[in-house]
Amino acid sequence: VSLPWRWLIGGVVAAAIGVWVVSLWLPGWLADDRPDSTSNAILPGDPVPAETRRIHASLFYVAASGDGLIAVDREVVYASAPAAQARRIVEAQLAQAPEGRVSAIPAGADVRSLFLTSRGEAFVDITAPLATTHPGGSLHEALTVYAIVNALTVNLPDITAVQILIDGREVDSLAGHIDLRHPIKRNPGIIR
Amino acid sequence: MRRPPEYDGRLTRRILIAALVAALAAGTGARVQDPVSYRVVTTEGTSVLQVHAATGTSDIVTLDAAARLFGLLVRDDARAGGVVVVSGNDRVVLTAGQSTVSSGGRLVSLSAPVTRSGSTWLVPVDFLRALNRGIDVRRGSRLIVVAPAVVPRITPQFERTSTGGRLIVSIDPGATTRVTRDGDVVSVRFQANGLDVEPLSGAPSDLITGLRSDGATLLVDLGSAVTNVRPDDGRDAGRVTIELIAAPQTTAAPSPAPIAPLDRAPGIRTIAIDAGHGGDDLGTRSADGSTVEKDVTMAVAQRVKALLEARLGVRVIFTRDGDASATADRRAALANNNKADLFVSLHANSSPVATVRGAQVLSLDATGYADVEGAAPRSDAPALPVPVVGGGTRLIDAVPWQLAQLPHVSASSSLATIMAQRLSGAGVTMFTTPVAVAPLRVLVGANMPAILIELGMLSNVEDATALATAPHLAILADAIALAIADVRFGSPPATTGGGHP
Numbered sequence: 078v079s080l081p082w083r084w085l086i087g088g089v090v091a092a093a094i095g096v097w098v099v100s101l102w103l104p105g106w107l108a109d110d111r112p113d114s115t116s117n118a119i120l121p122g123d124p125v126p127a128e129t130r131r132i133h134a135s136l137f138y139v140a141a142s143g144d145g146l147i148a149v150d151r152e153v154v155y156a157s158a159p160a161a162q163a164r165r166i167v168e169a170q171l172a173q174a175p176e177g178r179v180s181a182i183p184a185g186a187d188v189r190s191l192f193l194t195s196r197g198e199a200f201v202d203i204t205a206p207l208a209t210t211h212p213g214g215s216l217h218e219a220l221t222v223y224a225i226v227n228a229l230t231v232n233l234p235d236i237t238a239v240q241i242l243i244d245g246r247e248v249d250s251l252a253g254h255i256d257l258r259h260p261i262k263r264n265p266g267i268i269r
Numbered sequence: 270m271r272r273p274p275e276y277d278g279r280l281t282r283r284i285l286i287a288a289l290v291a292a293l294a295a296g297t298g299a300r301v302q303d304p305v306s307y308r309v310v311t312t313e314g315t316s317v318l319q320v321h322a323a324t325g326t327s328d329i330v331t332l333d334a335a336a337r338l339f340g341l342l343v344r345d346d347a348r349a350g351g352v353v354v355v356s357g358n359d360r361v362v363l364t365a366g367q368s369t370v371s372s373g374g375r376l377v378s379l380s381a382p383v384t385r386s387g388s389t390w391l392v393p394v395d396f397l398r399a400l401n402r403g404i405d406v407r408r409g410s411r412l413i414v415v416a417p418a419v420v421p422r423i424t425p426q427f428e429r430t431s432t433g434g435r436l437i438v439s440i441d442p443g444a445t446t447r448v449t450r451d452g453d454v455v456s457v458r459f460q461a462n463g464l465d466v467e468p469l470s471g472a473p474s475d476l477i478t479g480l481r482s483d484g485a486t487l488l489v490d491l492g493s494a495v496t497n498v499r500p501d502d503g504r505d506a507g508r509v510t511i512e513l514i515a516a517p518q519t520t521a522a523p524s525p526a527p528i529a530p531l532d533r534a535p536g537i538r539t540i541a542i543d544a545g546h547g548g549d550d551l552g553t554r555s556a557d558g559s560t561v562e563k564d565v566t567m568a569v570a571q572r573v574k575a576l577l578e579a580r581l582g583v584r585v586i587f588t589r590d591g592d593a594s595a596t597a598d599r600r601a602a603l604a605n606n607n608k609a610d611l612f613v614s615l616h617a618n619s620s621p622v623a624t625v626r627g628a629q630v631l632s633l634d635a636t637g638y639a640d641v642e643g644a645a646p647r648s649d650a651p652a653l654p655v656p657v658v659g660g661g662t663r664l665i666d667a668v669p670w671q672l673a674q675l676p677h678v679s680a681s682s683s684l685a686t687i688m689a690q691r692l693s694g695a696g697v698t699m700f701t702t703p704v705a706v707a708p709l710r711v712l713v714g715a716n717m718p719a720i721l722i723e724l725g726m727l728s729n730v731e732d733a734t735a736l737a738t739a740p741h742l743a744i745l746a747d748a749i750a751l752a753i754a755d756v757r758f759g760s761p762p763a764t765t766g767g768g769h770p
Contacts, residue, residue, distance in 0.1 A: 143622030144701045179621050213553035213562065214619025215631065215723060216700075219707055238640075249597060249710050252553075253546060254616075254721075256710040258671075261637055 433515030443506030541604035548594030572746030601714030627700035
């Protein structure tokens with residue numbers, strides 16, 4: 078092999094390594110470096126194991142009286158890691174309500190990521206439609222927020238408070254009423 | 270959203286009002302009131318107008334007494350079932366049972382209806398405002414000022430200094446003053462016809478033993494520790510500051526850390542009305558999209574402002590200008606910076622269940638803020654020195670901005686209950702939990718009793734239809750104004766009918 082061919086092959090190999098570093102290794106390395114995320118986070122793009130086991134969880138829908146939430150027993154996909162299980166529960170809470178039930182959560186909202194801290198706080202990052210398509214009103218907003226907060230704190234007792242983020246950012250509120258700047262604790266009073 | 274424990278019927282309205290008034294008075298001091306008469310100040314002198322009867326929102330006087338005092342000519346108008354009052358070139362027509370009067374072709378709203386008892390006509394004292402003679406009725410201090418007489422409101426405040434203390438006298442409207450000392454009495458003479466003096470609270474007796482007025486002179490009785498007095502140069506017509514220099518042993522005596530007063534002027538004098546949403550933030554909407562929350566809240570806010578200013582004589586500030594958006598912090602900041610005594614946020618609600626309807630009054634749920642940094646009271650928290658006009662510094666207690674509401678949650682809860690009772694009494698359909706608490710973003714920064722009123726459910730057809738009609742908005746505004754009057758005057762709501770003055 079002549080010298081120019083050696084340079085060409087070497088360049089191709091170096092470029093392949095560069096592409097691998099930028100596209101695969103670097104994002105993973107950065108994600109691993111985020112606080113509290115090493116073992117307790119499910120990030121966008123992570124492969125979700127195809128579990129077949131399911132757990133029973135209480136999910137929260139609008140009571141017929143319209144002034145609170147009711148707990149409905151539903152099956153949720155099992156996950157071995159706490160953060161993964163928390164994410165599964167929120168995903169189920171955000172999904173379409175079962176027949177005969179009304180969800181307090183606007184359609185189109187999805188979980189982006191979820192982190193747990195050692196202090197028992199869950200940070201749930203949800204896509205923008207949770208806020209941008211919210212109908213508003215302090216009652217509806219409270220029902221939305223506490224459906225998510227209660228779903229996590231009731232089913233996973235190690236989680237004592239939940240902070241909702243929108244598109245990765247801390248927000249004042251969803252629609253101008255409920256203060257979301259701090260983790261919110263379970264509200265049993267809203268459950269009918 | 271949580272149902273507060275107070276709303277279970279165990280506390281009566283009277284107790285709630287008393288508690289709220291006490292809480293407000295504790296923070297602001299209470300204005301001394303003469304329950305039976307008004308002092309009438311003119312450029313010729315001072316006279317007295319007797320009060321025939323007092324209600325929660327109005328003082329009633331006899332028309333004869335007012336006519337004698339103000340030189341009015343009164344003629345019965347049998348055809349109209351009323352009476353005509355002639356004042357100079359103006360004619361004011363009063364009709365029994367009506368809470369509006371016709372004055373020079375314009376209608377003037379009164380705080381109570383005109384009534385007749387035998388041959389005696391009874392009118393609310395604010396009827397005098399309709400005479401178009403520059404009569405200023407100050408119900409809080411039971412004072413009537415007839416232009417061109419000038420009677421400034423005098424609001425004294427005391428603050429500790431390293432050399433003794435400082436008396437700050439705010440003057441509204443501003444007036445020329447002259448400060449002199451004669452022995453243990455400092456006299457502040459005003460170029461005015463009289464003074465409307467608020468009580469002084471928080472001054473130690475070794476520096477100030479009393480504060481009184483004599484005509485247009487404010488007299489400050491000095492305590493035994495005062496060795497020297499230094500008034501300011503008097504160039505500020507809106508304020509007089511008097512430095513009280515104390516003997517060294519007084520300042521050396523053990524005493525609590527000096528805390529500058531954060532008190533506002535005594536009594537409820539400023540109300541912050543927060544019309545929810547605005548600008549691009551429409552808030553919630555009716556199902557057909559025709560009724561928008563930001564418009565409903567502003568319409569009610571404007572009505573409440575008109576009622577409060579006309580009937581109570583209080584200052585009303587809005588937290589947003591017209592159809593403009595405003596952040597929650599800006600809304601609270603406007604109320605705080607204007608030293609509002611109450612913060613009332615107006616909103617319209619929405620439920621995922623369309624059949625749900627009704628108004629609701631909310632105050633802050635403080636439980637969620639217990640873990641927030643700065644929430645726990647710290648007895649060792651140092652006061653912050655801040656520079657003051659004229660040099661030097663004073664110490665103030667720092668209140669975390671995002672937690673300013675926490676000291677007021679009890680008073681806010683009482684205010685919410687009073688408000689819900691007034692709304693219900695006015696015939697407004699109430700939500701299943703008329704009073705509740707929630708971690709409401711707009712309330713947490715308000716450094717005064719604060720509530721959020723959901724005027725109705727725009728997601729409900731009946732409520733949305735009502736919220737689009739002027740008569741219903743007027744009922745809501747009346748009830749809100751009455752509740753504030755309850756708090757302002759410490760009187761319970763009317764037992765029947767809600768009483769729309």
